[in-house]
Amino acid sequence: MSPRRSSYRPVAEAAWRWVLDQVREDDGPWIPQDPSVTEPAYDRDGLHSGIGGLAHVLEEVRLSRPWTPEEASLADAVAGRLRSRITVTTDCTLFDGLAGTAGALLALGADGTDEVLERLATIAVDGGWPQTALGPPRYLPETRIHDATLGTAGVLLAALWARRRGVSGAEPVVDHAVAVLLAEAEHLPTGTGWRWVPERHDTEPGARQMPNWSHGQAGIAGALAVAGAELDRPDLVEAAMSGAEHLVTLADTSREGFVAPMTVPDKPGQDPVTFTWCHGPTGTSLLFAALDHAGATDIAGEPPAVWHRRCLHSVRTSGLPERLRPGFWDNDGRCCGTAGVAEVFLDSWQRTGEPDDLAFALHLADTLVERAVLDGPHAYWRFLEHRAPEPLLPPGVGWMQGAAGMAATLFRCARVVENGRAADPVPRADTWWAVRP
Numbered sequence: 151m152s153p154r155r156s157s158y159r160p161v162a163e164a165a166w167r168w169v170l171d172q173v174r175e176d177d178g179p180w181i182p183q184d185p186s187v188t189e190p191a192y193d194r195d196g197l198h199s200g201i202g203g204l205a206h207v208l209e210e211v212r213l214s215r216p217w218t219p220e221e222a223s224l225a226d227a228v229a230g231r232l233r234s235r236i237t238v239t240t241d242c243t244l245f246d247g248l249a250g251t252a253g254a255l256l257a258l259g260a261d262g263t264d265e266v267l268e269r270l271a272t273i274a275v276d277g278g279w280p281q282t283a284l285g286p287p288r289y290l291p292e293t294r295i296h297d298a299t300l301g302t303a304g305v306l307l308a309a310l311w312a313r314r315r316g317v318s319g320a321e322p323v324v325d326h327a328v329a330v331l332l333a334e335a336e337h338l339p340t341g342t343g344w345r346w347v348p349e350r351h352d353t354e355p356g357a358r359q360m361p362n363w364s365h366g367q368a369g370i371a372g373a374l375a376v377a378g379a380e381l382d383r384p385d386l387v388e389a390a391m392s393g394a395e396h397l398v399t400l401a402d403t404s405r406e407g408f409v410a411p412m413t414v415p416d417k418p419g420q421d422p423v424t425f426t427w428c429h430g431p432t433g434t435s436l437l438f439a440a441l442d443h444a445g446a447t448d449i450a451g452e453p454p455a456v457w458h459r460r461c462l463h464s465v466r467t468s469g470l471p472e473r474l475r476p477g478f479w480d481n482d483g484r485c486c487g488t489a490g491v492a493e494v495f496l497d498s499w500q501r502t503g504e505p506d507d508l509a510f511a512l513h514l515a516d517t518l519v520e521r522a523v524l525d526g527p528h529a530y531w532r533f534l535e536h537r538a539p540e541p542l543l544p545p546g547v548g549w550m551q552g553a554a555g556m557a558a559t560l561f562r563c564a565r566v567v568e569n570g571r572a573a574d575p576v577p578r579a580d581t582w583w584a585v586r587p
Contacts, residue, residue: 164524278294421478
């Protein structure tokens with residue numbers, strides 16, 4: 151085993167130790183966005199940057215070794231805090247709200263997911279679920295969001311995951327989410343389109359759209375594909391296929407690749423494409439994995455599995471994880487950087503056994519080890535913002551943009567190096583269909 155690969159587990163443990171040492175108490179556990187923060191934020195319980203994300207690290211740790219008493223106590227405290235907030239939480243999102251809470255409780259093996267589903271069913275409104283992320287003056291009152299992280303598609307993925315795990319009460323949530331997404335579809339000459347925010351709620355008609363996974367077309371179509379497979383509804387699979395065909399018309403498919411733009415139209419001063427989970431072919435590959443899982447056979451003349459490979463080919467040949475220029479690959483997190491790409495390539499390898507996927511995933515894990523800041527018993531990472539007066543950012547703590555999520559990736563990579571494909575992946579609401587053959 152190479153020295154770097156023998157370091158996966160020690161660096162993972164050191165990063166997780168650092169995260170555990172950031173956990174604070176104020177009406178239950180919370181973690182700061184970075185160590186300088188002294189008060190809990192609005193998203194203290196969320197998946198993205200809060201204690202909900204710690205549940206997913208604990209799930210990964212449990213596959214690597216038994217929990218320590220400290221970790222078992224943290225798991226109980228996280229579950230208790232999340233359950234205590236169900237009846238008063240109005241945020242429904244996968245990143246920061248009830249949809250993410252469902253996934254966290256399932257990850258911990260804790261009770262309460264049925265209560266989350268009941269709450270989601272109760273507070274559903276016409277056109278989706280209430281939200282507080284967007285409002286006047288840019289957006290109208292009672293704006294609805296439909297994407298996979300802040301909107302209807304994220305709620306749908308969480309409810310489908312709970313249903314798959316045998317939790318009662320998912321059907322009303324699933325049915326409402328599906329009905330909303332079908333009603334919001336825009337039937338175009340090139341296929342079916344979805345906006346993350348319906349145009350009627352936007353004070354800037356024709357505003358830029360984000361077509362990839364996190365906030366747009368790919369995530370919404372992917373959620374419908376998964377729903378079609380789970381509910382045995384060919385109409386949903388057909389809608390997702392039509393959405394994928396429209397996405398193909400937006401993408402650069404040259405050189406055996408697939409890269410959809412970050413925004414349509416491009417935003418001046420912003421790179422037109424990225425290769426991340428959130429806004430690049432890394433995340434968008436999950437749409438094609440979902441269509442393959444759902445039994446779709448043809449998307450714009452190619453099987454979904456071919457488009458999936460095209461996405462990964464574009465990522466692999468993009469130049470990442472090298473920092474080719476200021477602003478290119480200055481982030482190593484799950485949402486926007488190296489760890490998120492490594493996870494998708496590991497998922498693909500777990501499902502297909504393609505050796506190139508494993509080789510690239512471990513190359514990215516090597517990069518995480520190289521870029522870790524080692525500080526006594528701790529490890530963490532610092533990203534770059536080349537446009538800031540001080541480009542080196544403070545270390546992040548949480549799941550999507552901090553040491554917690556990167557530690558989980560290295561724990562998984564260590565298990566893969568030790569056990570090969572026998573190392574069980576951790577399926578989650580937004581990935582489970584992509585990790586099993």
